[in-house]
Amino acid sequence: MDCGGRVVSRGAGIGALIGTDPCIERLRRTIAQVAPTAATVLLSGETGTGKELAATAIHAHSPRARRPLVRLHCASLAEPMLESELFGHEPGAFPGALARREGRFEKADGGTLFLDEISEIPRGTQVKLLRFLQERGFERIGGSETLHSDVRVIAATRRNLRAEVAAGRFREDLFYRLGIVHIELPALRGRCSDIRQIAGMLLAQLAEQHGRPVDGFTPEALDMLLAYPWPGNVRELENAIEEAVVIAKERWIQPAHLEPSLCGKPPGVATPLIPGSTLAEIERVAILRTLDVVGGSTSRAAAMLGISTRKIQYRIREYREGGSLDRAASAEQRSAQ
Known part of the structure; x- marks a missing residue:
């Protein structure tokens, strides 16, 4: 799988769900309860707390476990490239787009899409993501055909999304769509x-x-x-x-x-x-x-x-x-x- 679509990392992922502290035991219980459902999940916590491992654990214990878990770091790309990574593009959609490319939503069909640092996506992309969560439909960049994908979305952020909403940097309606289940990961x-x-x-x-x-x-x-x-x-x-x-x-x-x-x-x-x-x-x-x-x-x-x-x-x-x-x-x- 390409660079943004890896399944799991070492680092925080190795140790974050290990331990006997009551807060980590509660986290494991919450993941066990949430994983079998189809609910969209918002993971929040400081850098290095293991949000990616939590997403991987949710996917691994879900009915989608045999389907892909695709990862995208939302802060890593400028808006045009981010939308291309999410939704794909058609030939000629922009300079250098020589062939059709599937986006992450298509690659994750039947599985899970993990959107890391969701707070960093631009407002324009937030609108398109909201539409997908509402309708499960999207168009590739440069295309007119509406495509559909059966994807469970798990988002993660190190920021306080409520504060981002209050500051006008993050859409309130998208916040509520993403946070059907909100899990806070404890600091070490x-x-x-x-x-x-x-x-x-x-x-x-x-x-x-x-x-x-x-x-x-x-x-x-x-x-x-x-x-x-x-x-x-x-x-x-x-x-x-x-x-x-x-x-x-x-x-x-x-x-x-x-x-x-x-x-x-x-x-x-x-x-x-x-x-x-x-x-x-x-x-x-x-x-x-x-x-x-x-x-x-x-x-x-x-x-x-x-x-x-x-x-x-x-x-x-x-x-x-x-x-x-x-x-x-x-x-x-x-x-x-």
Whole structure:
């Protein structure tokens, strides 16, 4: 499936539904109740809380599980390209449209369409999305034939959509159509008792992925993980553990392997040179961490890293082809923002 249509990512998806905290148990129960229905679902929560995994779990436990789960990051494309991705286009619909292309609604027929960062879609596209939710019909760009698709829509946002409605940036009628069922995903700092379990699972997977013989955390390193507030939630936790796994030479992660900011050192402290890692490994971590911080925008990540947007897009394709890309899979199609 193409970059925006991947089924699930690692990152927040690995750990977000794991744990014994009451709030995560309630989340699992809610997903189990909602999944068998046909209701449109709105997932909200901070970046890195696992909204994509929740969408995947809903799809996997629904009657549509054997049909496609198609994903689209709505903040990744300018309005014309976003509408083309959603609804498809006919030949000649715009410069460069040489052949007919199916949109995500057609590709997800019989299955589920996951629209990430729904709050970022332009007002004009909101109208067309509302029409689909009301009538289940749409036209490809440049076409006149009304097409229909049997798609369950799951939307996600890190913003307060009620506030976006009040500010006039999001249609109220679309908000109510999307939020037939509204599920709020908890922040990691609100379930600190789960950090130990999540960190252990992430460490095992990342050590295997990178071929590193790392067995666990020292008590001091684990204390650092438990004390940090994790504003980036499970995704930030994974990033910290991945970097530690890459640079560690010992079998146990120590405080020195973790970001200085985790122990309260000022963010301006320079990261030391990393012995034992290839430049390609270091570059990959830098690119993916920066993409996470900027919400997947390749142009903003390029500006922060001092490289071209084209180079980041090339690296993303390279990571995907090599099977190592698990986050930001939709970012290569992002227009400069």
